Amino acid sequence: MTSPEIAVAGPVPVGSVAPDFDLRDQNNRRVSLSGLREKGDVLVVFFPLAFTGTCEGELGHIRDNLPRFADDTLTTVAVSVGPPPTHKVWSSAQGYLFPILSDFWPHGDVARSFGVLDERRGYANRGTFLVGRDGLVRYAAMVGPGEARTEETWTAALATRS
Template sequence: MHQQVPVVGRTVPDFHGHDQHGRDFDLSDWRGSPVLVFFYAFSFSSVCRDELEHLRDMAYLFDAADCRIVAVATDTTFVLREVDRRLNLGFTLVSDHWPHGAIGRAYGAFDDKLGCDRRHSYLIGPDGALVWSKVVDLPATRDIGEHLGAVHVHFPV
């Protein structure tokens, strides 16, 4: 299946999924605020866990800029609930488990060979248009401070 990476300045695809509590999630429901969509591979891998913990530790700074965080992985909602419980994340996790990788494919983030989403980050403006993105190869770790810096550049408080 062909994957297209979102382009800065253009509206990103809406997506529907289920959060770590099994509730419906639609990205379009968050229009009106900046949103960081944070794709990652596996909830319990050391690199992904470290990234999620850094996001958790800096979440208050994203909140201060009125930027919401949604982390997306191909894990099931049950796995996402457990990682949230163990790490006390406090932000939304969305399952890209079924249809497997559909959200990641819509954003050019799904890896067909590995069967998981790769490390792609997308900062979306209140109008639904992409303002910034970052792609990092596995197993490198993304710099969450750089993500926060992008929020402050595009949405100064």
């Protein structure tokens, strides 16, 4: 649950159609949710900002356990309002081999469509969504910027794979 001072709509509910997106990754390549879904399920991980400790820890967890988060039928992407050049430097330094997507412009539109944009602060809360190949949200959770996702969040999200 978010604190009252954080202005967000709330995460897209389980069972609803996930909003499609088309964003640039850290290598400036276009990545769409619909294109990723052709391969299988997609874990969409929103994070506030690059170069911050909690974000590095969470994405480092994905990096260190990549076989759990990416295989022939699952793709994991991380999304933040930062621009692709920032994500390029950060992902290279941290060894992130999964797409880090830029929701830079229009600023925060994808986070807003998923219901996780903190309008007052201008960046996403920590939203976690498992989107099935059929485009339906199978898992949705959100915690605020100061809170880290727990192992239970990752386990619960991955348990909903189709």
